[in-house]
Amino acid sequence: MCGIVGYLGKKDGIKSVLLGLKELEYRGYDSAGIAAIDIEGILIDKKVGRVSKLEKSLKKSSNKYSLAIGHTRWATHGKPTVANAHPHFNTSRSIFVVHNGIIENYQEIKDLLIKNGYIFESETDTEVVPHLIDYYYNKINNLEKAFELTIKDLQGAYAIEMISTLNPRNIYIARLGSPLVIGNKNKEYFIASDPAAIIEQTNKVRFLEDYDIAIVSDKGLKVKNLRSNKASKSDFELLEYVSEESSLGKFPNFMIKEIHDIPKTIETALKGRINVSKGTVKLGGLDSVMKQLEHIDRIIIIACGTSYYAGLVGEYLIEEIAGIPTEVQLASEFKYRNEPISRSTVVIAVSQSGETADTIAALKKVEEYGVLRLGVVNAIGSSIARMTDAGVYCHAGAEKAVASTKAFVAQTTVLALIALRLSKSKGLLNKKVIKELDKLPKLVEEILESSDKIKTVANKYKDYKDFLYIGRGYNYPSALEGALKLKEISYIHAEGYAAGEMKHGPLALIDESFPTMAIATDSRLLDKVKSNIEEIKARKGPIITISTKGNRNISKLSDDNIFIPSTIEQLQPILVCVALHLFSYYVAESLGRDIDKPRNLAKSVTVE
Ligand code: AGP
Numbered sequence: 001m002c003g004i005v006g007y008l009g010k011k012d013g014i015k016s017v018l019l020g021l022k023e024l025e026y027r028g029y030d031s032a033g034i035a036a037i038d039i040e041g042i043l044i045d046k047k048v049g050r051v052s053k054l055e056k057s058l059k060k061s062s063n064k065y066s067l068a069i070g071h072t073r074w075a076t077h078g079k080p081t082v083a084n085a086h087p088h089f090n091t092s093r094s095i096f097v098v099h100n101g102i103i104e105n106y107q108e109i110k111d112l113l114i115k116n117g118y119i120f121e122s123e124t125d126t127e128v129v130p131h132l133i134d135y136y137y138n139k140i141n142n143l144e145k146a147f148e149l150t151i152k153d154l155q156g157a158y159a160i161e162m163i164s165t166l167n168p169r170n171i172y173i174a175r176l177g178s179p180l181v182i183g184n185k186n187k188e189y190f191i192a193s194d195p196a197a198i199i200e201q202t203n204k205v206r207f208l209e210d211y212d213i214a215i216v217s218d219k220g221l222k223v224k225n226l227r228s229n230k231a232s233k234s235d236f237e238l239l240e241y242v243s244e245e246s247s248l249g250k251f252p253n254f255m256i257k258e259i260h261d262i263p264k265t266i267e268t269a270l271k272g273r274i275n276v277s278k279g280t281v282k283l284g285g286l287d288s289v290m291k292q293l294e295h296i297d298r299i300i301i302i303a304c305g306t307s308y309y310a311g312l313v314g315e316y317l318i319e320e321i322a323g324i325p326t327e328v329q330l331a332s333e334f335k336y337r338n339e340p341i342s343r344s345t346v347v348i349a350v351s352q353s354g355e356t357a358d359t360i361a362a363l364k365k366v367e368e369y370g371v372l373r374l375g376v377v378n379a380i381g382s383s384i385a386r387m388t389d390a391g392v393y394c395h396a397g398a399e400k401a402v403a404s405t406k407a408f409v410a411q412t413t414v415l416a417l418i419a420l421r422l423s424k425s426k427g428l429l430n431k432k433v434i435k436e437l438d439k440l441p442k443l444v445e446e447i448l449e450s451s452d453k454i455k456t457v458a459n460k461y462k463d464y465k466d467f468l469y470i471g472r473g474y475n476y477p478s479a480l481e482g483a484l485k486l487k488e489i490s491y492i493h494a495e496g497y498a499a500g501e502m503k504h505g506p507l508a509l510i511d512e513s514f515p516t517m518a519i520a521t522d523s524r525l526l527d528k529v530k531s532n533i534e535e536i537k538a539r540k541g542p543i544i545t546i547s548t549k550g551n552r553n554i555s556k557l558s559d560d561n562i563f564i565p566s567t568i569e570q571l572q573p574i575l576v577c578v579a580l581h582l583f584s585y586y587v588a589e590s591l592g593r594d595i596d597k598p599r600n601l602a603k604s605v606t607v608e
Contacts, residue, residue, distance in 0.1 A: 002086070002100040003027040004180075005197055006069040006161045006171050008216050009188030013068035014043075014058055016190065020197035021051045021072045026400055026596075026603035027100075027193060028074025031085035034058065035096035036065030037168045043068075044096065046085035067169060069161045069191075071098035074602040077106075078123030088127040090134035091119060094165045097133075099126040100193055101178040102607045104156035129160060137166070144215065147172045151213055152226060157357060157607055159193060159208075171216040175208040178606050179355050179383050182206045182214065182221060184236055189216040193606075194355070195239055195381055196398060203239045207386065239381055253595045255401035255489070259581055260448060263441035265406040266574075268395045269413040276438050279431040281420040289390045292372050293422060296346045299326040302334050302362045303350040304605065306404040306484060307411060311350045312477035313573045314376075314415030320570065321429060322422035331362040332608070341369050348374045350415070352399055352407035353604035354382025361608055363387055376414050378407050392418065401596045402603045403488050405581045408481065409444075409574050413437065416571065429570075436568050440575070443565040447578050450563070451586075454579060457544060457560045458586030464515050464542075467492055468506060469580075470499040471519035472529055478519055478573040482580030489588040489598050499532040510541035517583070518558065519576055522548040523569040533557050544583075546576055 003024025007013040013036055021032055032054040033046030040063045047053040051072055071086035078084035087096040103109075106125035109132055114120070118131045129150060136146035143166050151160070157177030163170070173180065173191060183190035183198040183205045190198035195205055208214060211227040223232045251257035274281055286293065299318060301311035311328040318326040329337075331349075335358065341347075347366050351359050354377040363373055363384065375384050375391030378399065385391060394410035416437060420430055461467075467486055471479035476498045483496035497506050499518070510516070516536050520529045530553075536543055537557065545561045547554035555561035562583070564575045588595055 002074050003072045003193045003197065004069070004098045004100050004159055004161055004191070005071075005193075006173070006191030006216070007189070008067050008169070008171050008218070010066055011188065013065045014061075016201065017068045017070035018051065018055050018058070019200070020190070020192050021054075021070045023197040024193055025051055025072050026402065027606070028072055028602045029597050030073050030075050030080035031082070032070070032072045033085045033087050033098070034068060034070040035087040035089070035098075035163060036068035037163055037165060038063065038065040038067065040065075042093065042165060044087060044089070044093075046082050046087070048080050048082055048085065067163060067171065069096065069098050069163055069171065076102050076607060077125045083122045084124050086126060088122060088124065088130050090130040092134070095130040095133050095162060096164065097126060097129045097160060097162045099129060100159040100606060101157035101176075103128060103154050103158060105154070109153060129154070129162070133162065143167050144172070147174075148213060148226070161191060169218050173208065173214040173216065175212050176210050177357065177360070180208045182208065182216065184221070187218065189221065191216065194379075194604075199239070204236045205239050206236045207381065253401065255403050255405060255585055255595045258399055258401055258406045259578065259585065261397070261406045262409050262578060263444045263448075265396045265410050266413055266441045266444065268397075269410045270417075270437060273417055274434050274437060276434055279434055281417050281434065283392050283417060283421050285392045286374070286390055286418070286421060289372055289374070293346065296324065296344050296372070298342070298345040299324055299348060300334070300341070300345060301326065301328040301348045301350060302331040302359055303328070304331050304356050304358050306408050306481060307350040307352060309477045309481040309484065310408050310411035310415065311348075312480070313412045313474060314348075314350070314419070316474050316477075317416050317419040317570060318422065321419040321433065324422060331356070331358040334362045335365050341366060341371060343370055346372045346374060348376060348418075349384050349388060350376045350411055351382075351384050352378045352394075352404050352411070354379040354384040355604045355606050356384075357606050357608045360384060360387070376411055376418070378410065400603070402598055402601050403485055403581075403595075408577060412574050413440070432568060433570055436571050439567070440571065443567060443575055444578050446565045447575060447582070451582055454562055454582045455586040457562060458583050459590050460560065461515055461542075461544065462490075462587045462590045464513065465493060466509070466514045467494040468509065468514065468516040469494060469496040469519070470502060470516060470529075470532060472499045472525040473523060474569050474573055475519040475521065475523070475576055478576040478580065479517070481573075481577050482517060482584070485581055485584040486587060488601065489584055489593055489595055490591055491593065491599070492587065499529050502532050502535060507535060507539065510536055510539040512540050512542065515542040515544060517580070518543055518545050520545045520547050520554045521564065521569070521572050521576060522551055522566060523572065530554070530557065546579055
């Protein structure tokens with residue numbers, strides 16, 4: 001899950017590509033590289049580390065290149081080294097390739113090429129592409145055809161750009177399973193894995209579909225689909241993209257900025273969708289399928305990571321509020337399960353980026369079942385938003401930190417709205433949920449105001465090596481999400497567990513060195529949680545509780561306590577997770593971690 005960018009025009013291609021790479025660094029940041037061609041010749045530069053290192057090195061070159069491609073990497077094959085960084089090239093350095101995705105049959109191709117005398121410089125799957133193009137070009141002396149033959153030989157997922165001195169004013173492009181968008185402004189063309197990388201330059205875009213190959217040249221854009229074997233006619237569209245204030249402002253990094261965005265995020269997710277006085281919910285994105293939704297008898301929510309935990313809260317909400325049997329499944333497992341799915345089932349894909357390969361693959365699996373596929377997505381115009389039949393945008397704005405915070409809150413809020421919209425009854429619970437939803441932004445403000453207290457607790461526990469998170473009912477998913485956040489950004493081992501499961505095994509872990517974060521907010525299950533806290537205390541396990549303001553009984557039971565404002569248990573995961581996100585943030589900050597770009601991770605996981 002790398003980021004790729006390209007530029008063809010009359011202006012400074014290096015500058016445009018570097019701008020795009022910086023925007024895409026959330027997709028991978030272990031090395032970066034660029035290749036550019038112009039009358040002065042070729043420029044190729046690759047660096048291990050951030051795009052800023054590449055930029056520094058490129059400053060030395062004074063030439064202006066008006067055709068360039070670039071890459072920022074998240075290693076799938078081969079360590080982060082200069083040799084493994086992209087672009088990769090053929091031995092005579094006339095063909096240069098950047099790639100996002102995984103070529104599953106690369107070893108086979110590599111063996112064929114080695115038999116034909118090709119020498120490989122890297123450990124990557126991608127390096128087979130420039131060599132294979134070279135191999136075909138030497139046979140047929142036609143670069144466009146050689147590119148097409150090469151693409152046809154590849155299996156797996158790819159977004160590829162190729163440039164060559166053999167035809168120095170063309171960029172050759174191919175897409176299967178990895179996102180790719182082409183932007184146009186007069187005679188300039190901008191290529192990227194995500195519109196965010198080119199939106200500052202143009203909102204006139206064209207999203208490539210699976211099996212599309214294209215050539216961008218001074219004559220324009222030519223697209224052909226290898227599956228239909230037809231030139232595809234569709235044109236550019238204007239992307240209604242709100243380039244919002246995505247700078248850090250007074251914040252040191254995006255994670256803490258995005259946590260502080262949450263009150264606004266909830267307001268935006270609710271805007272124009274709830275009417276508190278009437279107790280009604282309107283979701284324009286579902287209007288076109290409401291008729292079908294009246295006849296469903298099962299909902300399957302598919303997602304990964306934090307989105308899966310938002311889905312889990314959604315499961316509880318939809319079952320309790322709309323009374324429809326709902327289950328959440330990990331997209332990477334759902335994809336390969338053989339389970340009966342009837343046409344009266346709806347599949348809801350939850351995704352911040354809208355580009356997660358596992359979730360896309362799971363959605364593709366049910367394509368042939370003819371079931372309704374809905375999306376709860378944050379990224380506008382993303383693959384999942386375009387491949388689902390209908391859906392609801394989260395409108396959380398760009399989320400740049402790898403650790404998802406505001407998007408989780410927006411997803412959970414939207415799933416509450418979907419539960420209310422699907423619920424045929426306009427009973428008491430619905431009105432209560434709508435009223436409480438409306439109060440949430442203020443309640444989150446209260447938690448943000450008590451950040452210092454959470455920071456104090458976090459600093460006290462930063463040196464522990466293990467953590468257990470427990471919760472019951474609606475707060476079981478909160479425990480899972482809290483544990484994931486701590487793992488992701490502090491690298492401390494943490495496990496989220498249903499509190500009732502403790503005595504069935506995890507209790508064996510508990511001693512003075514193994515603290516527990518117990519979510520003990522006011523709910524029908526509080527007494528049960530109290531017993532679990534007692535069980536841990538009896539084994540001298542340090543305990544931090546999250547409890548409801550005004551309830552002093554819980555804080556007496558624990559070593560440290562974090563109060564959160566009172567709300568109904570159906571919406572507690574939103575408030576609890578704001579506190580847990582802050583806790584993990586302050587632990588990671590006190591350990592000096594790279595908060596926005598944790599090691600080994602990327603914001604959008606575009607490979608299975
Ligand atoms: C969450 O902090 C992580 N970045 C990760 O678990 C993420 O939620 C997961 O990769 C799903 O991403 P998506 O919401 O963009 O599909």
